[in-house]
Amino acid sequence: MTNSEKSLWEKLRTNKLLGLHFRRQQIIDGFIVDFYCHKIKLIIEVDGEIHQSRIEYDNLREEILTSRGLFIVRFSNKEINNDLESVLKRITEICMPLM
Numbered sequence: 001m002t003n004s005e006k007s008l009w010e011k012l013r014t015n016k017l018l019g020l021h022f023r024r025q026q027i028i029d030g031f032i033v034d035f036y037c038h039k040i041k042l043i044i045e046v047d048g049e050i051h052q053s054r055i056e057y058d059n060l061r062e063e064i065l066t067s068r069g070l071f072i073v074r075f076s077n078k079e080i081n082n083d084l085e086s087v088l089k090r091i092t093e094i095c096m097p098l099m
Contacts, residue, residue: 004077005034005046011088012044018095029068031061040098043072044091046080071098 001009001024012022012035026036028043035044043065062072073094075087 002046002048002077004048004080007084008044008046008075008080008087009035011084017088018092018099020095020099028070029064031065033065037095040095041070042095042098043070045072045074046077047074048077 005024009024011017012020013024015021020037020039022035022037022044024035026033028036033043034046036042065072071094073091075090080087
């Protein structure tokens, strides 16, 4: 895990966010997603610089996963490192209606 992923995982693990159970490095349809909550079908992706060079692949991957009824939210390493509280607030806002 990257430092950003570690920071976010520390806030998601052991049901710390709204009592939701998140898994990390979950395999779904052959793709590894950073964080996944099965109960609300939410995928959280943390994007580093590598993602700038694989936009086409990420778009195809996202199309396949969303066609399965999954919701994907993306955050950059920079967002997590600079303002983790805002990231957590946004995740909470996304999760509430899905619960």
